[in-house]
Every structure is written in C-alpha cells, then in structure tokens.
Amino acid sequence: MKRQKLHFYDLHSTRDEFASDVISGLSRRPATIPPKYFYDARGSELFDAITRLPEYYLTRTEIKILYDNADDIARYIGSGSLLVEPGGGSCAKVRILLEGLKPQAYIPMDISKEHLHVATQELATLFPWLEIHATCTDYSREMRLPPTVPRGTRVAFFPGSSIGNFDPIQAIDFLKALTQLIGPESYLLIGIDLKKNRSVLESAYDDSAKVTAQFNLNLLSRINHEFSANFNLDLWQHRALYNEELGRIEMHLVSTCEQSITLNNTLFHFSRGETIHTENSYKYTDEEFIHLANEAGFQSEAIWSDPEKLFSVHLFRS
Numbered sequence: 001m002k003r004q005k006l007h008f009y010d011l012h013s014t015r016d017e018f019a020s021d022v023i024s025g026l027s028r029r030p031a032t033i034p035p036k037y038f039y040d041a042r043g044s045e046l047f048d049a050i051t052r053l054p055e056y057y058l059t060r061t062e063i064k065i066l067y068d069n070a071d072d073i074a075r076y077i078g079s080g081s082l083l084v085e086p087g088g089g090s091c092a093k094v095r096i097l098l099e100g101l102k103p104q105a106y107i108p109m110d111i112s113k114e115h116l117h118v119a120t121q122e123l124a125t126l127f128p129w130l131e132i133h134a135t136c137t138d139y140s141r142e143m144r145l146p147p148t149v150p151r152g153t154r155v156a157f158f159p160g161s162s163i164g165n166f167d168p169i170q171a172i173d174f175l176k177a178l179t180q181l182i183g184p185e186s187y188l189l190i191g192i193d194l195k196k197n198r199s200v201l202e203s204a205y206d207d208s209a210k211v212t213a214q215f216n217l218n219l220l221s222r223i224n225h226e227f228s229a230n231f232n233l234d235l236w237q238h239r240a241l242y243n244e245e246l247g248r249i250e251m252h253l254v255s256t257c258e259q260s261i262t263l264n265n266t267l268f269h270f271s272r273g274e275t276i277h278t279e280n281s282y283k284y285t286d287e288e289f290i291h292l293a294n295e296a297g298f299q300s301e302a303i304w305s306d307p308e309k310l311f312s313v314h315l316f317r318s
C-alpha cells in the first residue's frame with residue numbers, strides 16, 4: 001500500500017486573538033495592526049501577485065541567487081535533513097533546493113491555512129518522493145513542530161526577508177526561538193533585503209499597478225468581513241515610505257477624512273491624515289545582519305548575493 005506523504009496539522013486558532021489584537025491596535029495612537037493579519041486567503045493571493053511585479057525586485061533576485069548557488073548550498077548542508085520553513089507561503093522558493101538537498105522531510109509552517117493546503121498539495125504532486133508535514137501555526141507566538149516529525153539535522157529556511165517584519169530586538173528573540181526549535185549543530189538559510197536607494201525601496205512597496213495598495217487595504221476588508229466592521233475602503237489610502245534613520249520601509253493606511261468605525265460594538269475615531277501602521281520591513285547591510293544573528297547564537301557560514309547587491313542569502317550554523 002502507498003504510504004501517505006502529505007500530512008496537515010492545524011496548531012492554530014486565530015479568531016479571538018485577531019479580534020483582541022485589532023481592537024487594542026486601533027485603540028492605540030498611532031494605531032497599529034500586526035502584519036501577520038494580512039494573510040487571509042485573499043491576502044496570500046495578493047502577496048503572490050506582488051512577487052511578480054516589476055518593481056518588486058526582492059523575489060526574482062532571491063530566486064536567482066538560490067538557483068545560481070543551489071549546488072553550493074547543498075554542499076554545505078548535505079542531504080537527509082529536516083527542512084523547516086516558517087512562513088512557507090506558496091512553497092515556491094523551496095522547490096529550487098529540494099533536488100539538491102533531498103531532505104528527509106519538509107515542514108512548512110504558515111498562518112494562512114487554505115493557502116498552505118493548496119501550496120502543499122501542489123508541492124506533493126511535483127515532488128512525490130517528499131514527505132511533507134504542513135503546519136498551520138503563528139510563529140510569532142509559538143514555535144512547535146508536529147510530534148510525528150522524524151529525527152535528523154534540522155535546517156530552517158526563512159526566505160523573502162520576512163525577518164525584516166520584526167524590529168531588531170524582536171528579530172533576535174525570533175532567531176533565539178528558532179535555535180530552540182532546530183537545536184545545536186543545525187543550519188539557518190535566510191534571505192535579507194539589503195539597504196539601498198530610497199526610490200528603489202519605495203517603488204517596491206508602492207507599485208504603479210497598485211497591487212501593494214490592494215494588499216494593504218485588504219486588511220480592512222478582512223476586518224469588515226470577519227467582525228462586521230464598517231471600514232469604507234474608499235476613505236483610506238495606502239502609503240509606503242522609507243524611514244532611513246530606522247532602516248525600514250513602513251506601510252500605513254491613511255485616513256483621507258474625519259471618520260468613525262464600529263467594530264464589535266466599539267467605536268474608533270480617526271481624523272483626516274491619521275494612520276494605521278500595518279507593516280515594517282527592516283533592511284540591513286550584511287555586516288549588520290551577521291551581528292544581529294550572532295546575538296541570537298548563530299555563526300555565519302556563507303553569504304551569496306546578486307551582482308547589484310540588492311539582496312543576500314545567508315547560511316548560519318547554530
């Protein structure tokens with residue numbers, strides 16, 4: 001009998017947390033909502049559309065770095081590992097590494113349940129030999145592997161510069177939690193978006209086709225949907241700016257007029273020009289990032305980059 005190779009675990013329940021995070025975030029000034037809430041099914045689809053935009057150099061540059069260096073990466077890591085990917089999304093980038101690494105199992109962990117289902121079913125069709133333990137979880141709250149995962153050297157793969165969504169202190173805490181998950185003598189392969197010219201950065205997060213604007217505004221649609229709130233999307237505008245002092249792109253939703261929003265019987269007032277801060281994407285130099293990873297207990301093994309130094313992929317050892 002053929003053994004089942006794709007397993008799905010739901011270790012996450014979102015609804016109550018989402019409501020309380022949104023209510024406390026909208027009560028603050030400036031208002032903030034954590035970026036993990038972008039990713040309902042529509043948000044995940046919109047993110048995939050962003051990765052194909054001409055202005056969004058990040059995905060195509062990282063993919064090229066991974067393709068060009070897949071053999072070298074496999075030489076460092078060896079075969080038969082357990083490949084863990086927090087925020088695996090569409091599980092697209094890992095495909096580049098699978099033939100070289102021949103992992104014993106692949107464990108994508110993502111908050112976006114339906115999207116993870118579809119992505120891992122597609123992956124299982126493309127790589128029928130691969131054992132997949134797809135895990136729906138919130139990695140910012142808890143880092144846990146399903147109990148059935150086999151033993152072996154663990155490799156954490158964290159592409160997409162998703163580490164930039166944490167501020168540097170949170171990033172160190174997240175990396176420390178990752179070292180607990182993968183244990184000693186393990187690897188971390190991580191994508192870093194490098195500091196660069198403001199206009200390149202700002203257009204990557206504010207594209208001319210307005211897909212990133214839709215992605216940002218979808219957060220309000222999701223809140224309307226899930227909590228019968230009454231955000232009028234026509235009264236909010238997407239804004240992305242590079243805060244050079246803090247080395248981060250900030251995404252905001254700007255209220256274009258005086259307005260009130262009702263959510264779960266709570267009233268929120270916004271003046272014209274007030275914002276909801278929805279995401280940070282920190283940018284690093286290679287040296288800054290190595291320093292940060294050292295603080296979390298990782299040692300640098302290798303760095304691969306593109307000729308224009310837009311993006312880099314780092315390999316660390318725990």
Ligand SMILES: C[S@@+](CC[C@H](N)C(=O)[O-])C[C@H]1O[C@@H](n2cnc3c(N)ncnc32)[C@H](O)[C@@H]1O
Binds near residue numbers: 089112139159162
């Ligand atoms: C910026 S996308 C990156 C996707 C993919 N790793 C890539 O490099 O293209 C972030 C991914 O992480 C997931 N994600 C964001 N916050 C998360 C959290 N706190 N816990 C688990 N998954 C999360 C999202 O659902 C999404 O798939």
